[in-house]
Amino acid sequence: MRATILGTGAIAALHADALAALSHHGIEARVTHAVDIDPGRAADFAARHGVPNHGTSLDEALADTDVLHICTPPGVHLPATLQALAAGVHVVVEKPAVLSLKEADAIAAAERSAAPARAGGGTARFTQIVQHRFGAGALRLRRLLDDGALGRPLVATCDTMWFRPPAYFDVPWRGRWDTEGGGPTMGHGIHQFDLLLAIFGEWTEVTAMAGRLAREVDTEDVSMAIVRFANGAMASVTNSLLSPRQASDLRFDTEKATIELSHVYGYSDENWTFTPLEGTDVAQLWTPEPDALPSGHEAQFVATYPALATGAPLPVTVSDTRGTLELAAAIYRSAFTGTPVRAGQIGPADPFYESMRGSGPEWRPVKDVPAHPEEAAR
Structure with missing residues (x-):
């Protein structure tokens, strides 16, 4: 190839x-x-x-x-x-x-x-590229949920708490709706909430807020959302570029265990923690694979290139890509309109179909942002 x-x-x-x-x-x-x-x-x-x-x-x-x-x-x-x-x-x-x-x-x-x-x-x-789907821990957790071994998925948290100084946005295409598509929701947190969707499945509804709190950019620099899934589970999603101690943290609570992942830009099996519910017999199901590839481009290409070469189904399809992108669009739409958004709601007639900014606000200069965040947009 x-x-x-x-x-x-x-x-x-x-x-x-x-x-x-x-x-x-x-x-x-x-x-x-x-x-x-x-x-x-x-x-x-x-x-x-x-x-x-x-x-x-x-x-x-x-x-x-x-x-x-x-x-x-x-x-x-x-x-x-x-x-x-x-x-x-x-x-x-x-x-x-x-x-x-x-x-x-x-x-x-x-x-x-x-x-x-x-x-x-x-x-x-x-x-x-959604390389976090291909780490051994993510693949293992998805299998255990598919098998029903951990019971129903119930609650999750998905936090991308990163830091980008003002100089980061000196690159002309960064921090702009027309070239980057959005702020941390689109360009940074999307990795983590793509993994959330890969584990918990299809989402059905989202309620969100977004703000431009500290960086002189066109886009947001933080967003927060509550997401409901088709299986009934619920999750919180935070995307930030203002967090001095950087971390990418996901927590999945099921009927029988809590499974946690803490890393920054990539993970191996050492970054996962498995806590079984007391009185259950699921502890032995979580078997680390120390020789497995960490999450990353190599792990994704190992799964992708044979499929391209043989015509077999791809591990990440256009439909998968669109599902994650639709959640990003829904976060922006909910944040900028103040209303919940359901899956499938954003169609061609909706301004958020053509742009993540949609009908969203223009921000005041950061130095003029008032004490009350709800007054920050004009």
Whole structure:
């Protein structure tokens, strides 16, 4: 499988290293092209990672590519995705895949009409990076819930408490609705609440708040939500870029156990804690796998590349991507309208279908934010 990496910034290195590691798993894949609007950056990346071809033309690279890895800023994911699918090239895109539900539906339509795949069976296909789904602990917990061994899922907390200083937003595309799609809800917490959805299943209703409390950006810098799931479970979700002690914490309470994950940007089995309900016999069900891959791009590619090569079902589909994106849109809609949002409610006639900002507020300068948060928007 010949791969092209489009966009050679920091995240691209994770893709290149993970693809290089696939040989240890008996999977043949190699990066053949590095493409960037900055030719010097593309050349430096190619030299560091042993990529034989580099340049600024995606058209030229696609002519010799089986899989396109899109590592550009989110605002330009969509056109590259559509171009690759039309050329019969599979697409692996960084999160968030796109900036709106409208764009997600455009990808779904493009995948349905995609050209025959250059490699693998069927037509070209799309998948998104959600690497936290592929750690051993997450896979184990999902199996135990599917088997009913832990009883019903009941309560969860999902906290992405990260810190980004003002200088982080000096990069021109950060902190903007039109290029990043949103603040920590879209660009940071989405990893954690995607894992929450992978564990607890489909959501049905959300009530949320959002604020721009401390960073001079167009988007929010914190959001909080209460989510109800189709199975009756409930969860709280917090997404922050204002938290000096960084942590990514998830807690899952079931009828028979509490399962907790605490990490920052990635986890192994050591980051999980399993507490059985006293009087139950489920403690032995949680068996750590010290040799398993940690959550990360390598673990996701180990599951993804064989599916691309053989035409087997992908572990993360367009539908999975849309489900997580819809929760982000619902958080914004609820926060900006002050009303609960149900799954499926945001359709083409809704302003939040075309943009996560929707009909949301413009923020006052941070220095002018009054003591009462409800007065912060005008």
